[in-house]
Amino acid sequence: MTTFIVLLGPPGVGKGTQAEILARSTNLAHISSGDLFRENLKNQTDLGKLAKSYMDKGELVPDDVTIKMIRDRLKRDDCKSGAILDGFPRTPAQADALEKTLAEFSGQVDKVPYITAAEDILIERTGGRFTCRASGHIYHETFNPPVKVGVCDIDGSELYQRDDDKKETVTKRIRVYLEQTMPLVEYYRTRGKLVEINGDQAVEQVTQKLLAALKT
Ligand code: AMP
Numbered sequence: 001m002t003t004f005i006v007l008l009g010p011p012g013v014g015k016g017t018q019a020e021i022l023a024r025s026t027n028l029a030h031i032s033s034g035d036l037f038r039e040n041l042k043n044q045t046d047l048g049k050l051a052k053s054y055m056d057k058g059e060l061v062p063d064d065v066t067i068k069m070i071r072d073r074l075k076r077d078d079c080k081s082g083a084i085l086d087g088f089p090r091t092p093a094q095a096d097a098l099e100k101t102l103a104e105f106s107g108q109v110d111k112v113p114y115i116t117a118a119e120d121i122l123i124e125r126t127g128g129r130f131t132c133r134a135s136g137h138i139y140h141e142t143f144n145p146p147v148k149v150g151v152c153d154i155d156g157s158e159l160y161q162r163d164d165d166k167k168e169t170v171t172k173r174i175r176v177y178l179e180q181t182m183p184l185v186e187y188y189r190t191r192g193k194l195v196e197i198n199g200d201q202a203v204e205q206v207t208q209k210l211l212a213a214l215k216t
Contacts, residue, residue, distance in 0.1 A: 016032060021203075022210060031086065058171075070094075070098070094182065114196050116198060128143070
């Protein structure tokens with residue numbers, strides 16, 4: 001038995017924060033495509049350099065390289081019982097590739113919580129967001145502040161603001177999301193996997209709704 005959860009929703013809605021919490025409480029691996037790209041960027045790999053040119057513009061990294069990266073990640077041992085996927089898939093081609101990859105080890109996407117919020121809220125949230133340099137833990141100066149300003153509660157590393165969390169890039173990322181990722185809402189709804197969750201609530205309330213949705 002495996003459990004694969006795809007978290008769907010626009011940039012800034014809290015997917016990353018919720019994915020971390022869910023992964024901890026379910027003991028499933030947390031796979032964030034954005035974190036994997038940022039890790040490659042930090043290590044100056046060819047993939048990282050390629051991804052940077054798209055990330056800086058708020059555009060999607062091409063499907064072929066993104067799919068390969070996630071396939072490799074899903075084959076690792078910590079995904080044997082499943083994973084929480086955060087930021088992948090983002091296009092119908094990626095969703096098809098995910099279905100095929102999971103079928104190779106008799107798995108499937110089990111549930112797709114779709115977290116929503118209005119655009120002005122997304123811009124406000126990404127604007128105040130800080131990410132930990134060591135492992136990508138996420139904070140918000142108002143909604144989810146660290147105990148000590150500028151320092152990650154979990155591993156003590158420095159918190160920084162992502163370049164692509166600047167307002168112009170966020171607006172572009174939201175547009176890209178509406179054009180390229182929104183079709184996935186129907187994709188998963190028609191397969192009976194979509195569960196809508198209101199993301200305009202406190203972090204703990206969203207977590208409660210998510211945990212309840214995963215049990216149904
Ligand atoms: P995120 O951390 O999920 O907001 O992702 C940051 C950036 O990484 C995105 O704006 C894209 O440039 C790139 N990215 C992350 N996930 C994907 C994906 N599934 N497909 C294509 N590009 C992605």
